[in-house]
Amino acid sequence: MISERVIPQYMETMKTFEPRVWKGPRFAARNIARTTWVPSCDLDGVNFGHLVSHSAKPLFDDRELDAVVDECEERASTTGWSTSRHLNYPTTDVSLADLPRTLDWFRNDALPSVVYPFLTDSYGFVLPDPRHLRVVDAFVVKYNATNGQTRLEPHRDGSIVSFNIALNDLRDYEGGGTWFEGIQTAIRSPKGHVLAHASGLLHGGHPITSGVRYILVAFVILRSYPNFATRFYDHVRDR
Ligand SMILES: O=C(O)CCC(=O)C(=O)O
Numbered sequence: 001m002i003s004e005r006v007i008p009q010y011m012e013t014m015k016t017f018e019p020r021v022w023k024g025p026r027f028a029a030r031n032i033a034r035t036t037w038v039p040s041c042d043l044d045g046v047n048f049g050h051l052v053s054h055s056a057k058p059l060f061d062d063r064e065l066d067a068v069v070d071e072c073e074e075r076a077s078t079t080g081w082s083t084s085r086h087l088n089y090p091t092t093d094v095s096l097a098d099l100p101r102t103l104d105w106f107r108n109d110a111l112p113s114v115v116y117p118f119l120t121d122s123y124g125f126v127l128p129d130p131r132h133l134r135v136v137d138a139f140v141v142k143y144n145a146t147n148g149q150t151r152l153e154p155h156r157d158g159s160i161v162s163f164n165i166a167l168n169d170l171r172d173y174e175g176g177g178t179w180f181e182g183i184q185t186a187i188r189s190p191k192g193h194v195l196a197h198a199s200g201l202l203h204g205g206h207p208i209t210s211g212v213r214y215i216l217v218a219f220v221i222l223r224s225y226p227n228f229a230t231r232f233y234d235h236v237r238d239r
């Protein structure tokens with residue numbers, strides 16, 4: 001059920017997404033409104049926070065997101081979409097490693113100034129300072145109701161925290177969203193919103209019934225924490 005077991009490669013791939021400069025946050029992370037689900041509980045039954053965290057506002061401009069989709073479609077028009085990058089639960093995707101403009105924006109701006117602060121603020125009960133976080137895989141996923149993949153079956157990612165950035169508008173497709181088995185809900189994320197979750201939660205891509213949905217998905221680990229998938233094990237095992 002765990003989709004990613006190729007952990008040794010993460011030591012190499014994390015270098016691709018390492019910020020060259022650590023910019024300060026764009027917003028004070030504590031001021032980012034968010035909706036949360038799935039309370040975490042430690043063994044004494046104490047809840048320290050929630051395992052799913054969704055920004056209540058867009059954290060990126062349309063211009064930045066449109067540039068990601070444009071570069072991705074431009075690249076896919078020559079080399080095609082990949083459907084074999086993830087072994088057990090493959091998405092139709094393009095790696096950010098193949099999108100130079102997007103990669104530069106992602107590693108040097110989006111991660112250090114927006115997403116990492118959002119994650120450490122959402123998961124302060126387990127994640128330390130943003131500088132310890134490392135993305136090990138990041139890719140643009142396309143769901144297409146008429147020609148291509150429409151869903152992703154429930155699975156668990158092999159990182160510590162996963163997040164996705166919605167790259168297009170909810171009106172561009174029907175259905176869709178990130179499905180969480182534990183709450184029996186698909187969270188439909190408006191353009192620019194960031195949806196983060198403990199990677200080990202059982203989740204999937206809810207089927208779209210019309211249109212096209214684009215998201216940027218990334219898997220995050222802690223630099224120097226070797227046992228990634230089980231970091232949240234006590235929290236996710238029944239969910
Ligand atoms: O479509 C989604 O919202 C989920 C995608 C996902 O879980 C993944 O790519 O690992």
Ligand SMILES: [Fe+2]
Binds near residue numbers: 156162
């Ligand atoms: Fe996933």
